[in-house]
Amino acid sequence: MELxxxxxxxxxxxxxxxxxxxxxxxxxxxxxxxxxxxxKDLMRSLHPPTKVEKIKQDIVFKREWKEAEEVxxxx
Numbered sequence: 001m002e003l004x005x006x007x008x009x010x011x012x013x014x015x016x017x018x019x020x021x022x023x024x025x026x027x028x029x030x031x032x033x034x035x036x037x038x039x040k041d042l043m044r045s046l047h048p049p050t051k052v053e054k055i056k057q058d059i060v061f062k063r064e065w066k067e068a069e070e071v072x073x074x075x
Contacts, residue, residue, distance in 0.1 A: 018046050 022042035030036040049057070 015043075015047055019043060022046065 019039070022039045025042060026037050026039050
């Protein structure tokens, strides 16, 4: 249990460091590129979404879709 918490904390810190590096990289690269790159694109390549994250995104998308349908049908 304790080892899992340590691993989770380490992974969170590593992801945070990568986010900072990706942010600075996009700032430096976008000065020289016609079509800029996005921090999300770099982070997606460094840390691809897991199955759990994909399922969460799918649930959020479906919920927002249903809410939008309700708004349109109401009025």
